[in-house]
Amino acid sequence: MHDMKRPAATLLIIGSTVFMLVTGLAVALVVMVAVQSINPVLPNYSGTPPPVASGxxxxxxxxxxxxxxFGHTAAAISPGGDSVPINITERMPFTLDADVTSMRLHVRNWNYITDTALPGTVNLSGIAIGKAASGQIPGDSSAFSATPAVFSGATSLTDGEEFVSDWVSADTVGFEKSTPFFLSVGMSAAPGTKIGVSTSVSWFATDSQPSAVTTQDSVGDFIQVGPFLDMWMDYTYSGDEPLIVVAGHSLNSGANNSEGKVPHTGENSSWHQVWADANGAVAASLSTPGSLTTQFAPDSPKWNIYTDLDPDAFVLWSASNDIANGVPFDELKTAWLATLGKAKELWPNARVFVMTEPGRGLAEQREGLRVAWNDWLKSDTSGDFTVVDADAALSDPAQPDQLDPAINGDGIHPSPAGFARVADAFETAYAAG
Structure with a gap:
């Protein structure tokens, strides 16, 4: 795996640390925005962008x-500070293990964790998807191997407005199962505009022109800090690949806060995507770092973003931040059961799985709450869910309140090898029927 590339020293590097909204989670994203020059934001883009694919x-x-x-947004920041216009192109890597027949894209400026639209206007110069020239993440290239399919030309999102593309044929995109692809998005905004940011990974450049979005050449530098804007892709598929839906906190995200010392690939190294890759399956995530179980309450709009799914399984892993914040056991249990009930209402035919919470170095009283929570899950006899013991998979047998040093990402989040352990534990439970 290549070392993470950094922007050139001649650029102005502005570090904005995004702290997740829960004390103790501390998934700090150091968002490095390279600003080559202080140019005015361009409401109209030069050049003629490629035609949008018919859909x-x-x-x-x-x-x-x-x-x-592509990483639901867990916070909102002004990438270059309050005085710097925003000009960004980012390319997000992804791979799907399904026989995809069509796809469409959603893009919005949104704080997903709080279900809040962000004010202001974000100008999009274009949105495109194309096959990656290299499958390495992180790697030395964000180049497309062929001309990408354009899902949108220039458009603007105001006050959290959502862009939804037409459904585009997989043949138009050149889609192939288990093949690396990039989603490429260009955006600009006025100084001080807050942009939602996630914990996945991207290649990042300080150019929002259509040429930067669609060129086959490599664009930007790989950053392990998360792309901007809340984005996801609907797709249809014709095969029999099983589908799981996951909801909850950052242990579902695949990231860690090691500042590059423990490399990860964001959503691509999340346990559910690792499981899908290894087992000919597909996975959809409602999760976001920093979340509390109450943020998946039955009336949350999070439940409305994947409206057409009929999953084979639903997985809830959501209690770690509640525990770290000392939420009383009965209050946590009430919120957790309400979340579980909502999922069962939406997807009554799905098998239901839940996960225990691993050690994270909590103080004595809250460590006791973690142990009590795990004991309650494992002692349940209702038959409403199957327990996957992520605590046993990730915690240090010698110090159960800590992560196993062999898979420790940052003290709270495991490394990719740890997420692979969770994927294996889930597969054992899933295969047991």
């Missing part, structure tokens, strides 16, 4: 639906 407002009938998140 349809309706998905193909009779096929299963899946969704892929």
């Amino acid at each position: 349809s407002p309706a998905a193909p009938a009779g096929e299963r639906h899946g969704d892929y998140t």
Whole structure:
């Protein structure tokens, strides 16, 4: 795996640390925005962008639906500070293990964790998807191997407005199962505009022109800090790949806060995507770092973003931040059962799995709450869910309140090897039927 590349020393590097909204989680994203020059934001873009791929407002009938998140946004920042215009192109890597027939994209400026639209206008110069020239993440290239399919030309999002593309045929995109792809997005905004940021990974450049979005050449530098804007992709597929939906906190995100010392690939190294890759399956995530169980309450709009799914399984892993914040056991249990109930209401045919919480160096009283919570899950006899013991998979047998040093990412989040352990533990439970 290549070392993470950094922007050139001649650029002005502005570090904005994004702290997750829960005390003790501390998934700090050091968002490095390289600003080459203080240019005015361009409401109109130079040059002629490639034509938008023809599509349809309706998905193909009779096929299963899946969704892929490029990292739901966990905070909002002004990338260059209050005095610097925003000019960004980012390319997000992804791979799908399904026989995809069509896809469409959603983009919005949103704080997903608080279900809050962010004020102001973000100008998009274009949105495109194309096959990656290299499958290495992190790697030395964000180049497309062929001309990408354009999902949108220039458009603007105001006050959290959501862009939704037409459904575009997988043939137009050149889609191939298990093949690395990039989503490429260009954006600009006035100084001080807050932009939602996630904990996945991207290649990042300080140019929002259509040419930067669609060129086959490599664009930007790989950063392990998360892309901007809340983005996800709906897709349809014709195969029999099983689908799981995951909800909860950052242990579902694949990231850690080691500042590059423990490399990860964001959503691509999340336990559910690792499981999907290894087992010919697909996974959709409603999760976001920093979340409390109450932020998945039955009335949350989070439940409305993947409206067409019929998953084979639902997984809830959401209690770690509640525990770290000392939420009383009965209060946590009430919120957790309400979240579980909402998922069962939406997807009554899905098998339900839940996960215990691993050690994270909590003080004595809250460590006791973690142990009590795990004991309650494992002692349940209702038959409403199957328990996956992530605590046993990730915690240090010699110091159960800590992560196993062999898979420790940052003291709270495991390394990719730890997420692979969780994937294995889930597969054992899933295969048991």
